[in-house]
Amino acid sequence: MDSCSHMSSSRKSWLPLTIGLLKLHPYCEKCGAVKNVSSDKGKNTGYFVNSLNELKRFLEKKGYKVSQSQIRLIVKEFEGKGLNDVYSVSFSMQKNEFVKIVKKYIRVSEETIASFV
Numbered sequence: 001m002d003s004c005s006h007m008s009s010s011r012k013s014w015l016p017l018t019i020g021l022l023k024l025h026p027y028c029e030k031c032g033a034v035k036n037v038s039s040d041k042g043k044n045t046g047y048f049v050n051s052l053n054e055l056k057r058f059l060e061k062k063g064y065k066v067s068q069s070q071i072r073l074i075v076k077e078f079e080g081k082g083l084n085d086v087y088s089v090s091f092s093m094q095k096n097e098f099v100k101i102v103k104k105y106i107r108v109s110e111e112t113i114a115s116f117v
Ligand SMILES: [Zn+2]
Pocket: 004, 005, 006, 007, 028, 029, 030, 031, 032, 033
């Protein structure tokens, strides 16, 4: 995934919404990414790093050790998938994918992970 700095075009494009209506959306004139204009705004990587640290503290109280390299791998995969792109990715999508990634590296239930996001 590239790391476009995103610059909204002055023009907008019509995109179908899930309810079947069309709505004008701004998009990036450099890469064409469509801007997320819903109230479900994405959060920066730092937010998810905090979640990971809270999950780590929680698990360590239960005697399960989480290493810094596990955390680094999770963050790397999260950013590698472009999920830190707050221009176009919604928070609910970030959360959904974050839970799946964390589960690959830390053996804990999705519910537990989600409760820290
Ligand atoms: Zn862009």
